[in-house]
Amino acid sequence: MSAVSDQEWTGRDVTIAQIEHELAQLRSDSMDMRTSVMTHIAWAPPEWQGAARDTLAGMAERHPSRTLLLFPQDDERDALDAEVSLQCYTHAELQRHVCTEVIELRLCGRVAQAPASVILPLVLPDVPVFLRWRGEPPFGEPVFEQLIDVVDRLVVDSREWEGAPACYAKLVEVFDRVAVSDIVWARTLRWRRAIAERGGGRQLRVRGPIQESSLLVGWLRSRLGHPVELEHTDADRIELAVLDGEEIRAREERPSASDLLSGELDRFSRDPIYESAVAAAL
Amino acid sequence: MFVIFGASGDLTRRKLLPALYALAYRKMLPERYAVLGSARSPMSSEEFRNAMEEAVRAHARVEFKQEVWDELAASTYYVPTEFGDDHMHDLVTEKLTELDREHGTEGNRLFYLAVPPSAIPMLIREIGERRADDGWSRVIVEKPFGLDLASAQRLNQEILRYFRENEVFRIDHYLGKETVQNMLALRFANGIFEPLWTRQYVDHVQITVAESIGIEGRAAFYEKLGASRDVFQNHLLQLVAITAMEPPIDFDADAVRNEKAKVLRATEVDAVVRGQYGAGYVEGKMVPGYREEEGVDPESTIETYVAAKLRIDTWRWADTPFYVRTGKRLPRRETTITIQFKRVPQSLFTHADGLRPNVLAIHVQPDEGVSLGIGAKVPGQGMTVRTVNMDFLYGGAFRTGLPEAYERLILDAMRGDPTLFTRADEIEEQWRIVDSFRTPWADQVPDFPNYDAGTWGTDEADELLHRDGRSWRRH
Numbered sequence: 001m002s003a004v005s006d007q008e009w010t011g012r013d014v015t016i017a018q019i020e021h022e023l024a025q026l027r028s029d030s031m032d033m034r035t036s037v038m039t040h041i042a043w044a045p046p047e048w049q050g051a052a053r054d055t056l057a058g059m060a061e062r063h064p065s066r067t068l069l070l071f072p073q074d075d076e077r078d079a080l081d082a083e084v085s086l087q088c089y090t091h092a093e094l095q096r097h098v099c100t101e102v103i104e105l106r107l108c109g110r111v112a113q114a115p116a117s118v119i120l121p122l123v124l125p126d127v128p129v130f131l132r133w134r135g136e137p138p139f140g141e142p143v144f145e146q147l148i149d150v151v152d153r154l155v156v157d158s159r160e161w162e163g164a165p166a167c168y169a170k171l172v173e174v175f176d177r178v179a180v181s182d183i184v185w186a187r188t189l190r191w192r193r194a195i196a197e198r199g200g201g202r203q204l205r206v207r208g209p210i211q212e213s214s215l216l217v218g219w220l221r222s223r224l225g226h227p228v229e230l231e232h233t234d235a236d237r238i239e240l241a242v243l244d245g246e247e248i249r250a251r252e253e254r255p256s257a258s259d260l261l262s263g264e265l266d267r268f269s270r271d272p273i274y275e276s277a278v279a280a281a282l
Numbered sequence: 283m284f285v286i287f288g289a290s291g292d293l294t295r296r297k298l299l300p301a302l303y304a305l306a307y308r309k310m311l312p313e314r315y316a317v318l319g320s321a322r323s324p325m326s327s328e329e330f331r332n333a334m335e336e337a338v339r340a341h342a343r344v345e346f347k348q349e350v351w352d353e354l355a356a357s358t359y360y361v362p363t364e365f366g367d368d369h370m371h372d373l374v375t376e377k378l379t380e381l382d383r384e385h386g387t388e389g390n391r392l393f394y395l396a397v398p399p400s401a402i403p404m405l406i407r408e409i410g411e412r413r414a415d416d417g418w419s420r421v422i423v424e425k426p427f428g429l430d431l432a433s434a435q436r437l438n439q440e441i442l443r444y445f446r447e448n449e450v451f452r453i454d455h456y457l458g459k460e461t462v463q464n465m466l467a468l469r470f471a472n473g474i475f476e477p478l479w480t481r482q483y484v485d486h487v488q489i490t491v492a493e494s495i496g497i498e499g500r501a502a503f504y505e506k507l508g509a510s511r512d513v514f515q516n517h518l519l520q521l522v523a524i525t526a527m528e529p530p531i532d533f534d535a536d537a538v539r540n541e542k543a544k545v546l547r548a549t550e551v552d553a554v555v556r557g558q559y560g561a562g563y564v565e566g567k568m569v570p571g572y573r574e575e576e577g578v579d580p581e582s583t584i585e586t587y588v589a590a591k592l593r594i595d596t597w598r599w600a601d602t603p604f605y606v607r608t609g610k611r612l613p614r615r616e617t618t619i620t621i622q623f624k625r626v627p628q629s630l631f632t633h634a635d636g637l638r639p640n641v642l643a644i645h646v647q648p649d650e651g652v653s654l655g656i657g658a659k660v661p662g663q664g665m666t667v668r669t670v671n672m673d674f675l676y677g678g679a680f681r682t683g684l685p686e687a688y689e690r691l692i693l694d695a696m697r698g699d700p701t702l703f704t705r706a707d708e709i710e711e712q713w714r715i716v717d718s719f720r721t722p723w724a725d726q727v728p729d730f731p732n733y734d735a736g737t738w739g740t741d742e743a744d745e746l747l748h749r750d751g752r753s754w755r756r757h
Binding site (some may be wrong): 027078107111112114120121122128129144266268269 | 565568649653675
């Protein structure tokens with residue numbers, strides 16, 4: 001598929017009714033097919049906004065959805081600013097255009113403290129709601145707590161967090177409230193496959209990010225049911241994994257950030273193996 | 283002659299005149315007509331026209347065209363009245379006679395009673411005693427029609443002293459919405475749905491009439507009604523009736539209303555919960571609780587939310603619950619009828635955690651249209667199945683603006699077609715249903731507030747479905 005057109009509307013200090021009206025207007029101006037299989041929300045503090053947009057580029061083609069980009073920002077105004085667009089693609093096989101909706105919301109001032117009340121009117125009925133939280137979530141704070149109560153799945157990338165594996169303790173506490181995906185977990189997949197082929201193990205040595213290393217050893221501990229010692233040295237990606245002195249060779253894969261997020265958007269229910277791995281990583 | 287009593291009110295300004303203007307714009311008004319507004323407020327016809335021009339500019343669905351307005355304004359008049367003042371009503375009657383002569387309307391009169399419920403019986407008498415001998419007289423009565431079964435019966439008796447049933451148009455503007463009428467088309471113009479529209483295939487039905495606004499300064503009105511009388515008794519139960527009715531033998535007014543009345547007669551309330559909103563966030567902003575709204579009793583026990591499990595004792599719907607809810611200060615304005623079908627008897631697919639039962643949703647507002655959730659294979663390796671929605675959007679299919687409900691209903695009343703209006707027996711059945719749970723409420727003190735503004739209502743409402751192993755659909 002290839003992008004063919006974007007139609008958009010921008011408003012300052014808007015209401016949800018205005019956003020709905022403009023969306024309806026954009027849709028009625030377009031003869032294209034609207035498709036949504038989910039509502040995809042991204043919470044992106046200012047330092048993450050560029051990355052959030054980059055990751056979402058091309059995502060609509062794989063996961064046609066209504067996308068809500070939530071950008072909290074300090075502002076003297078307590079207001080909601082919005083940019084609403086229809087992003088349309090040519091679907092070669094269908095020989096027609098397919099459109100998805102992107103709503104970029106700037107939550108200004110105190111509006112940023114009540115994001116659930118902004119997104120609830122905008123989530124699509126009957127389809128799952130995914131929340132991609134950029135950066136480390138403020139566990140226990142109202143902003144985070146209210147959002148996880150209104151979504152089906154929380155998607156994080158714990159590489160964006162400080163202090164692994166201790167930081168996972170608070171993540172474990174939300175497992176009973178919302179299904180969780182960690183993109184770090186997806187990054188370990190090829191290593192888990194390779195380790196599973198070898199089997200067993202009491203001691204794991206990893207040269208790679210602490211987050212991947214922690215989840216790998218947590219996974220081993222939880223699957224094997226006995227302690228596994230982790231020896232870790234830092235690197236930007238997993239470069240080496242050695243189990244009980246034997247080097248593990250994993251197939252080379254370098255998925256993009258979009259690929260990794262896309263994979264998580266195909267999951268709907270809780271992943272008990274991941275949850276056990278996180279708990280055992282602590 | 284279109285006569286509006288309560289012409290200085292909000293309904294006239296926001297709905298009635300804009301609807302008349304839209305009809306004029308579409309050249310749907312009769313060749314000879316006049317509009318007479320009447321209310322307590324003293325003003326001249328000129329002042330009334332000026333106020334209505336402003337209202338039309340602000341609220342009309344179609345663009346403002348000066349020549350269209352000028353034509354409508356040239357036939358628009360105003361006479362002040364004091365309800366219950368015989369002399370003043372005589373003046374209204376004289377004016378009507380004069381306008382009949384001027385505009386050639388031949389004594390045909392459509393009275394719209396946009397007045398508080400307490401004024402209706404008196405107004406009916408005043409109008410009824412002065413009915414013209416020539417032409418026809420019809421009366422449109424706004425909701426709420428009574429405050430309980432007994433008062434509705436009294437009001438029906440009073441109206442029927444002066445008007446025949448086919449001259450009475452009890453308006454429920456929901457029935458004028460295109461998507462509500464489309465429900466009839468969906469069910470009875472398509473062979474594929476009706477065979478499935480039964481207890482054998484439908485697990486349950488959900489109907490939500492949600493408003494995100496509060497009481498918008500109408501404390502005096504709302505404190506007398508609450509959600510059960512303001513919305514449940516009329517809009518919500520009419521949606522139940524249209525969803526559950528048997529096919530009428532034709533689209534004649536009485537054939538349709540007979541079938542709706544049968545459903546209402548067979549409807550009982552299995553369980554009901556009520557709520558009142560406290561302070562909370564709506565669209566990111568803190569809004570006050572109901573008891574903090576201006577003009578509301580700080581100890582008010584008026585409900586702003588009602589959810590119920592209804593039972594319809596017919597062959598078609600036995601053991602198929604209808605879960606209904608309505609409320610104010612919910613997260614979004616939405617009216618949806620959802621038919622949830624039964625699950626397949628056996629799941630063949632191991633990777634199907636994204637698969638839900640089929641759901642047919644009729645979106646009455648906003649996003650008018652129909653969507654059907656169906657299971658589909660995710661493209662690629664393996665056999666992963668998930669639910670996708672097939673959407674039929676009204677605007678996208680017909681690419682034309684939907685007429686306002688009031689346009690359709692006023693036009694139907696002018697033509698004498700009561701199909702989309704509520705008959706006396708329907709109204710009384712609706713009150714019977716509402717009284718069945720309101721009467722016990724009189725002896726109970728609710729623990730209000732019990733839901734936050736900006737949420738989907740009370741925990742008890744969730745429990746209403748959870749104990750049946752179901753949940754409210756996500757909106």
